[in-house]
Amino acid sequence: MKKAASFYASLALSALVATGAVAETELTVYTAVEAEDLARYAETFNESYPDIKINWVRDSTGIITAKLLAERDNPQADLVWGLAATSLLLLKSEGMLEPYAPEGVEKLDAKFVDSGETPSWVGMDAWVASVCYNTVEAEKNGLTPPTSWQDLTDPMYEGHVIMPNPNSSGTGFLDVSSWLQLFGEEGGWEYMDALHNNIARYTHSGSKPCKLAAAGEIPIGISFAFRGAKSKAAGAPLEIIVPSEGVGWDMEASAIVAGTANLEAAQKVLDFSVTKAANEMYNSGYAVVAYPGVAKPVEYFPEGLLDAMIDNDFEYAANNRAAILKEWQSRYDGKSDPK
Template sequence: MPSTLPAAAGSATGDAADGAAVAVAYGYHRERDTDMNLRGLKSTVAASALALAALTVSAHAETTLTVYTAVEAEDLKRYAETFNADHPDIKINWVRDSTGVVTAKLLAEKNNPQADVVWGLAATSLLLLKSEGMLEPYAPKGVEKLDKKFVDKSNPPTWTGMDAWVAAVCFNTVEAGKLGLPAPTSWKDLTKPVYKGHVIMPNPNSSGTGFLDVSSWLQLFGEAEGWKYMDALHENIARYTHSGSKPCKLAGAGEIPIGISFAFRGAKEKANGAPIEVIVPSEGIGWDMEATAIIAGTSKLDAAKTLVDWTISKKANEMYNTGYAVVAYPGVAKPVPNFPDNIIEKMIDNDFEFAANNRKAILEEWQKRYDSKSEAK
């Protein structure tokens, strides 16, 4: 009679069936768990890699350099946009003022620098900063292609030149005609009584153009005769501005017949329709160059080097040529409409070391003698 009892738990038939079922189930779950774990691990690794890449890109994209400059305010946007076309990951925070103000600000911050780079400041100012140990020595990529007079003589150099600006007299022919003023041909002409109250020039404490005028007169005429010349010129000065371009702009607008400024500004005013003649005084003219340097101690040295590499490139010099007739990269400069033909030969053999080493004493003496006619800041 068949048994109604279930097969014993330990019977061969039950063990085999149950064991097979358990093995299949275990194998399935283990394979599924392993697959899920691998997929999870891959997802985690991928997510981490993406996050790291995003952080890296974000950090790089957010690199901001504080750049001190005396470049004309109207040109700063163009400078940044042209640079960012090649390096969109480095942003520029401009701090702009006239040459004297920027130089004084940098010196005041010597022990706690706020700038990373100086892009567009007079070479005489950078020589002063160099003497104070404030510049990072660096030879930009391609520096050997520049005209040697635009490169600091140290090895490696601490600054590199961009372009040169030269002194000139902006003479408004219409306003001068109304007043019966003859066109001056020399610096010494400007001391004649006929010009009394009809001349404006930049304050050298504020303006690099003003300083190159004063330092060049001291070189041209000698120290004693140079100060004697400035005493006589002061009698004819209506006021001293805090901008190198302003005297020419005022002359162009007809507010004054004679503005001592720089040649390119005069050419630009004339191109814009102002009745301006750009006069190159017969004794010779002072000049200076805009230059670039890295401030020692910057925490963003790699980005600063990238910027400085770019500032000496051919592309950068082509950009400078839209605002200056003389640039550091040979063969780049194109003729500038209304720019005097003989200006290069009239540029004095400027002693930059003299100008830099004596800057403080020259400015103190000038201020003591003539600052009473300066515009309010």
Template sequence: MNLKTAFKTSALLACMAAGAQAETELTVYTGLEADLLDRYAQAFNKDHPDIKINWVRDSFGVITAKLLAEKNNPQADVIWGIAGSSLLLLKSEGMLEPYAPKGVETLDPRYRDSDEPPAWVGMDVWEASVCYNTVEGEKLGVPAPTSWEDLTKPEYAGHVVMPNPASSGTGFMDVSSWLQMWGEEKGWDYMDRLHANIAAYTHSGSKPCKMAAAGETVVGVSFAFRGAKSKSDGAPIEVLIPSEGIGWDIEASAIVAGTDKQEAAQTLIDWSITPEAMKEYNEGFAILAVPGIAQPVPNYPANTEAAMIKNDLEWTANNRAAILAEWSKRYESKSEPKS
């Protein structure tokens, strides 16, 4: 090899090494549905191919507990998609890095942290709903419910599945919303009566709807996105909004305090509220953190936004531990085994 060739080879290897070093890997904790992760990562990488996302995914409640357990030794760089109420809890523990992403002014004020700069920013809203299997309901003589109260009637005994609030953000959203709607005494009384009809509490918020879609239960207390998708995929279900109103929370994102990958983390949070990101979220969710972008989602309940209760996310975050302790004491006996 002559000197000129050797120089070119060395330069090429140096460039390749520099290119390899340029890629930043982010550990991203999420509670997003598993079938969304690849699509969201691919959309982000179209604009930022130099940042690789390494997902750590579980139900919202499990991810929240994992983050709290790692408080003194954080393993995540970014949280992309857990409940806003969970992020408020993490914020109170000093675990989030405040950051105002580009375009933060476009967010609906309800769907971002109120501090300046915000500790977290929203993506989309997910809302409680009931998935009802029309075939199984007719076969078993179980009518379509129109209210939460209906689910306590004798004909629903053994035909209702809902998520465990300790492991599922959707389950916690249900429980906290019932306590806000009716007050503690009436809220726990409702859950006592509902418990009598529950077949099982799952550790996933989407599983009750998947079970209803598969005919494994008549009624699955879940969330609207999963119900709409299951119905669009051909499942014989109706996605119902109970008449008393529904709980909701905001899927949101934040930077984990202490990450040594600040620049890449900020890039991801910047992208998470862009119109491009909102269009990705809108593939499944009908209400977005940035107004004016959402298009109708097939089979999404038409009255969803009007049925959303006035939700105090701060109250939800502050009372989380006490609510879960009381719920577990009363109802844990019907939880499915943890995998």
């Protein structure tokens, strides 16, 4: 009887496998990737790993970073797939990441890989600051196009500029940290004081200022270049301006959260995240990706933008993040959108 029971149990298991009914490994994955891209990311990953189900927890960079820090003693995420490298450097310094060298990581551009002996995070793509300028709305308001960050402090732009809040937006934080590097600590805050006079409001999304400019709701949105190029390709009357002083940038990256109970499955996600196929997937949303030779030319991507990328000090940005955000909030948060 025992042999018969074992035989029938084996048949039942085979049937479950054949019908795909065997329990999947489920991973809780935190991300700041644009919401519209997440289903495509999961579907592409599942083509290689159909037995791993991804449960996304998506929010803006600052909110996801704060959530991870708040959960430090009781982690809820298995891994992060798509968060600013400056945030992951902070998490690494807190001992919150599980070092892992994904299979094939050596094929990536070295600047997209954590410098530790065993990397704690691996990069995916980069996004670069720029100014989205609606030519139609600007003309209605008698504006002329800015050519530099300093130009945006001109009184003619008062009430005509929107930018992201750095406490919630990775794009906002790369703007602020880059201005502090470009103009120096004192000069950077003086610049932001002057810019604040012209700001209509601060959004909680890095792409929203450009989307609002594209829709004609504001003449000028400080955002990132790919969003501008995408909106212009869709017919928006935009110019994507590269300020002459140089532009800040950050990279999206992935990492395993230390203490995950699903380490093997999380490692498979990291393995996939560095593949050529994954980077081709990233390239549909970002012009700069980690895998050399993959990125295709992007229509309306501003000429000279890559040369304008500053020599970003990621360690400075990560180590001073809390102090920078606190100072920014104390000065400018009164114009932020409600959360």
